[in-house]
Every structure is written in structure tokens, then in C-alpha cells.
Amino acid sequence: MFDLFARVFGREDASKDVAKERLRLVLVHDRASLSPQALENLKNDLLKVISEYMDIDDEGFRVDFSRHDESMALVANIPIRSVKRTSV
Amino acid sequence: MGEAIVITSGKGGVGKTTTTANLGAGLAKAGMKIALIDADIGLRNLDVVMGLENRIVYDLVDVVEGFAKLKHALIKDKRFENLYLLPAAQTRDKTAVSPEQMRELVGQMKEEFDYVLIDSPAGIEQGFKNAVAGADKAIVVATPEVSSVRDADRIIGLLEAQEKHKPFLIINRIRASMVKKGDMMDIDDMIEILAIELLGVVPDDEFIVVSTNRGEPAVLNPQSKAGEAYRNITRRLQGENVPMMKLDDDSGFFNRLRKLMGFKS
Numbered sequence: 001m002f003d004l005f006a007r008v009f010g011r012e013d014a015s016k017d018v019a020k021e022r023l024r025l026v027l028v029h030d031r032a033s034l035s036p037q038a039l040e041n042l043k044n045d046l047l048k049v050i051s052e053y054m055d056i057d058d059e060g061f062r063v064d065f066s067r068h069d070e071s072m073a074l075v076a077n078i079p080i081r082s083v084k085r086t087s088v
Numbered sequence: 089m090g091e092a093i094v095i096t097s098g099k100g101g102v103g104k105t106t107t108t109a110n111l112g113a114g115l116a117k118a119g120m121k122i123a124l125i126d127a128d129i130g131l132r133n134l135d136v137v138m139g140l141e142n143r144i145v146y147d148l149v150d151v152v153e154g155f156a157k158l159k160h161a162l163i164k165d166k167r168f169e170n171l172y173l174l175p176a177a178q179t180r181d182k183t184a185v186s187p188e189q190m191r192e193l194v195g196q197m198k199e200e201f202d203y204v205l206i207d208s209p210a211g212i213e214q215g216f217k218n219a220v221a222g223a224d225k226a227i228v229v230a231t232p233e234v235s236s237v238r239d240a241d242r243i244i245g246l247l248e249a250q251e252k253h254k255p256f257l258i259i260n261r262i263r264a265s266m267v268k269k270g271d272m273m274d275i276d277d278m279i280e281i282l283a284i285e286l287l288g289v290v291p292d293d294e295f296i297v298v299s300t301n302r303g304e305p306a307v308l309n310p311q312s313k314a315g316e317a318y319r320n321i322t323r324r325l326q327g328e329n330v331p332m333m334k335l336d337d338d339s340g341f342f343n344r345l346r347k348l349m350g351f352k353s
Contacts, residue, residue: 014270019234020277027241027281 032065039063046076055081090121092194092204093325094223096247098239100210102231103260106296106306108207109137110315113305114322116171120202123162125174125194127219128209129184132176139303140165140173149177149184152193167308172201182214187221194222203325212246220247226255227287232262232273241282256287258321263292264335275332288321290314291335 043063050056057079064075095108105128112124126134129149135141143163146156151174158174165171174197177184197204208219220226226247230240240257247255259278266272279286293314299306306315307322313333320330 016232016267016270016273016277019273020281023234023237023281026238030238030242031245 029065046078050078054083057081090198090200090202090204091225092198092206092223093225093227094127094206094208094219095227095229096208096216096219096243097210097229097236098212098243099230099236102229102236103290104210104229105133105137105207106300107227107229107258107260107290107318108134108205110305110307110318111322111325112138112171112173112203112205113165113168114307114318115203115205115325116165116168117308118322118326119170120326121170121200122168123172123174123197123201123204125197125204125206126176127190127206127215129176129215129218130178130181131209132178134173134207135163135175136303137300138165138173138305140175141303144175147175147177148193149180152185152189158193158196167304182209182218185218187217190218190221192222212242216243216246220250220252223252225253227258228255228282228284229258229260230278230282231260232267232278237273237278237281244282244284255284257282257284258287259289261292262289262335267335286332287324288317289332289335290317290321291333 043061046063047056047058047061060077060079062077065073095104095111097104105126108124112122116122124134124138125148126132127148128134132147135144140163146161148161150156151158151161162172162174165173194204194206204222206219206223209215228240228243228247230236244255257278259275262275263272267274273281275286275289291313293306293312295309295312296306296314299309299312299315305318306312307318309315313336317333320333323330
């Protein structure tokens, strides 16, 4: 009864809304999860493309998912050794 | 040629076996020729839920290994002569059969039965793969809880990756009084999250415990609310358009009073 009282006066969210919100976030992550193999392939492809423009350190190259509040992001950390000079 | 349907969920304990038993008994009562397969090798339970545990001679692994003929391993139900159970092996594990063997077995059974219902084990590993292998359709059972919905979503993803027919959802153990208070996800919440077609909603019903104690599926009891929901689902499976059951909230004071005084709510 107190729960209901507290809710009527807006002090607490209905717990099902909390459940839905949490599920929404966790499912985005679950659904987006690539297999380790696929992530490795993605990493190699990225490496190939970026190497055409600059000299990067493939040892320190990291690609991973990251979640910020409500959104998902693919975060790549790419240490650069040197930028290739354009000949123009 | 019949149809094979796998009943699955990802998470354990959400009611796969109860659902399989009730849909089987319900379809058999409607006159269909039904076979139930317990694909939970090593942890068999469909036999006890059906009340057939004393009749097992051979099991699924015996049939797959050619040690017993299918017709000798199938147990005829006590209530319906058009209902059969192929029990799981209890002393083996899931590696005793392969998806190819299951596909062949289910294919063979479909020639003889209108519906072959396959009770899947929990999890996403080989037992699940075996259970799904021979199925034409899948039913995903989920309760309105975070862990169950999350696992159901995972299973739906795996089923879709196999290019099966898009799975159907049964929402199990919903409690109208909690939904009303906002403390349980309702039907719309579940469909919104899982985005698959709803086949039925089964209310939380104490009678399920009684029916499991006795080994008599609730679908055969005209008073049971869950039984009524299962009867509706069996009709939908046969192509009938049955509206979703209204979920009564019987927690209110007047409802309880009415119940006490013996009026049917």
C-alpha cells in the first residue's frame, strides 16, 4: 500500500518500467555482440584501410563496444606512428 | 505430413515442459495424432509431468542408436490413445545424439503424426541444437521477468539465424494483480521488446503445481485458468482465431470475498 502511495506521488517508478529500461539497454548490447572472430575481421579490415593513410601501431590497436547511457558505440583506439606525407 | 514444433526458452524453469505437456494433451483431446519428444537428455521430466514415468522401456537414444524400434519406444498416453511420448534417456548426456540424427528421427515421426512437439532443454548448446534441428516451427516460452526475456531474445536471435519460421511467443505465469500495480511487464511490453508474434498468454495458476503433482495436464481441467489458456493456444495452433483471454485480477477485496463465498469469478 505504501508502494502505491509513493508511486501516486511520483516518488518511485513502477518497477516494470525499470525492468523495461534495463532490458532495452542490455539487449542492444546482446544483439550487437559480434563473435570474437567477426570482431577480429573488422579490426583487420579497419587496419588495412587506415594504413593507407597513416602509419599506425597495430600492436596497440583496440576495437570494442562501449555503452554510454542510452546509446551504443564502437570505439577504436588507434595509436599513430606517423602520418604519411601527401606528395601534392 | 505433420508438423514439428520445438518448445524452447533459453532460461530454465519458465515452463517449457509444462507447455509441451499441455499443448500435447490439448491437441490430442481435439482429435489430433500427437507425439511428444523429450529432448532433454540426462534430465528427463516430460514423462513425470505427463504421469507416464512408470511405462518407460526404451528411450530416444535407444531409437537413434538403433537399439530399439521407434514404435517400441513410444509410450502411449493413459488418457488418449492418439497421444504418444518418446522419453529422453536419463543416464546419457546430450552428446549421445546429433542434430542430423534428430532431423532424421523427427522427419520419420512427422509422417505418422499430425504434430510432433519437441521439449527442448534449457541453454543454447548442443541439447538446444538437437531439439531445434528437426523442427519446422518454434515456440519460445518466456515469463515476464528480466532474465527470462533476455534469454528469450537470445534464443530468438539463434532461431532466426537458422532461418527457421519466425518463432512464436507464449508468455507464461503472468500475474494480473502485479501487472495492474505496474510491478510486472504486461503483454504489450513483452511483444515490444521481443518483436515476435504472440501465440498465447498463460496466467500464473497454482493449479499447475497440483496438476504436475498428479501427472495430469491442466489443459484437461475445465476449472483451471492456465488450462483454459492452453486450450486457446491449441485452437490457435490449428488455425482458429481465438481472442486473447482476459486476465482477471482476483486480488481485490470483493473478488476474494466472492471466491470465499463460492462464486466463480
